[in-house]
Amino acid sequence: MIKEATKPMMKASNKDRIFYSQVNDINATTLICIGGIHGNEPAGVNGLQKVISDIVVNDITIKGNFYALFGNMNALKTNVRYKDFDLNRLWTKDEVESMCIDDDGNYEFEEKKEQCELYNTIKEICDSSFGDFVFVDLHTTSSPTVPFITISDSLNNRNLASKFNIPIVLGIEEYLDGPLLSYINEFGHVSIGFEAGQHDDENSVFYCEAFIWMVMEKLGLVSKRDFEYLTCNRILNIENGFYEIMYRHCLSESNQFKMKPGFKNFNPVLKHQSLANDGISEVKSPLNGLIFMPLYQKQGEDGFFVVRKLSKFWLVISTVLRSLKFHQFLRLLPGINRHPVNDYCLVANRKIALFLTIKVFHLFGYRKKIIVDDKIHFIKRDRKVIPFT
Ligand SMILES: [Zn+2]
Structure with missing residues (x-):
């Protein structure tokens, strides 16, 4: 029997997207895992299904809330990355604002429908609880790899990621437009991408399974006795390092x-x-x-x-500077201004950006850079939690 306590009301088209939920305390932490946002990466879904099977068979009660979501449902059926658009590149502000215009169920593009459903599902979940939200997006790669984590460089993301002995890659959002987790990060929630291995490697499913259990354990949602802790810990003991x-x-x-x-x-x-x-x-x-x-x-x-x-020294210095809110001094430098609307954005003229170098902005936690007219906008990844909209 699958536990389904207080599943929120969804539009009819969304209900299948949640393939498991356990909601026990609306004031506790909610973990939301997404598998298969790329349809040719089923390991995340399969890993989640193994975890869910153990939860059900062993009647494990999560000390908080847990949701497992399908990403690109149609692409998963045919084992392709996507049909019309990459669902993990559609989460820019403009795309999100325009995604649900056609609400009669007829979408010109498959992934716009997928995006709208996924967005509605996440919003319903976020609106139904009051504790912290943690998002895990499960992926695999086309080349062989050891498992690794990708995060936007906020201290709360770093805090959870650094509990794992797995390579952690910072700053991918600076190069990609529209990943789901970059959008989630805008609301201050912890969000971690996990790349489990090559698409077809059977071990990728085991790595996903182990990672999900370990995230739940580190968040206090399950205890070490609830799962094969020693095995999961051993197979994910790879290398402690930030890249x-x-x-x-x-x-x-x-x-x-x-x-x-x-x-x-x-x-x-x-x-x-x-x-x-x-x-x-x-x-x-x-x-x-x-x-x-x-x-x-x-x-x-x-x-x-x-x-x-990245050197340990750089990581320590950047943590200390951000914890002490030294980034506020950046705004006092000539050629750098606060964005008139966005508190998390600094606007720098190109000369200053060149003088300070992007590395300095990185040190202070400003990662995503956008060029607007002749100015460079640096966006801070550390931010207060605000409602998902
Ligand atoms: Zn992927």
Whole structure:
């Protein structure tokens, strides 16, 4: 018997999107796990189903609330990343504002319907509880990889992520427009992406399963006795380190991009090393670093990234500076102004941005940068929790 206490009212089209829920205390923490936002990544859904099966068989009562959601339901059925648009690139402000206009159930594009349903589901969940919300988005990659975590660089995200002995990659939102978790982060909620391994690797399901249990344990939703704690802890004992994205190789639709074979995540690459061919010429690494998410599938907009490991010193300094709210001094510098409306945005002229370098903004917790006219907007990732809208 699946526990379904106080499942919130959903529009008819949304009810299947929640494939499990257990709501026990509306004032406690709510964990929301999403599997398969990319339809060719079923490991997240399968991992969730294994956890749910154990919860049901062993009659485990969650000390809080837990939801498991399908991401791209239609794409999951046909094992494709997406049909019309990547559902994990549609969460920009403009896209969200325009997504539910056609409310009669007829959508021109599959993913707009998926997005509207997923949005409504998340909103209903957020409106029905008063405790903290934690979001976990489960993914896999086209290349072989050890499991890793991706987060927007806020201290509350770092706090949960650093409880795991898994590589943690910061700053991916600076290079991608519209991931779901970047949107969630705007509301101050903890949100963690977990990449479990290669799409077809059977171990990816086990890594997802272990990660979900361990997140629940670290949030106090289950105890170590409720699951195979030692096994989960052992298989997720990989490497404690934070990485930062230094470069993204962006693809256009006309690209005939083909990665050279054999690259695995976090393999070292040298500046000028040939990594791929785009149909016209060789694609070389612009810098020394570690290759990250090399593309070995047809669909996707990112050929590869290059990352570097962050020093412990940088991490400690940035935590201290942000905890002491030193970022407020940035606003006093010439050439930097507060955004007239957005408290979490600094507007810098290009000269100042160049002088301070983006690294300084990163240190103070400003990550996402947008160029508006001749100014650069830096968006802070640490923020107070506000209602999901
Ligand atoms: Zn994915």
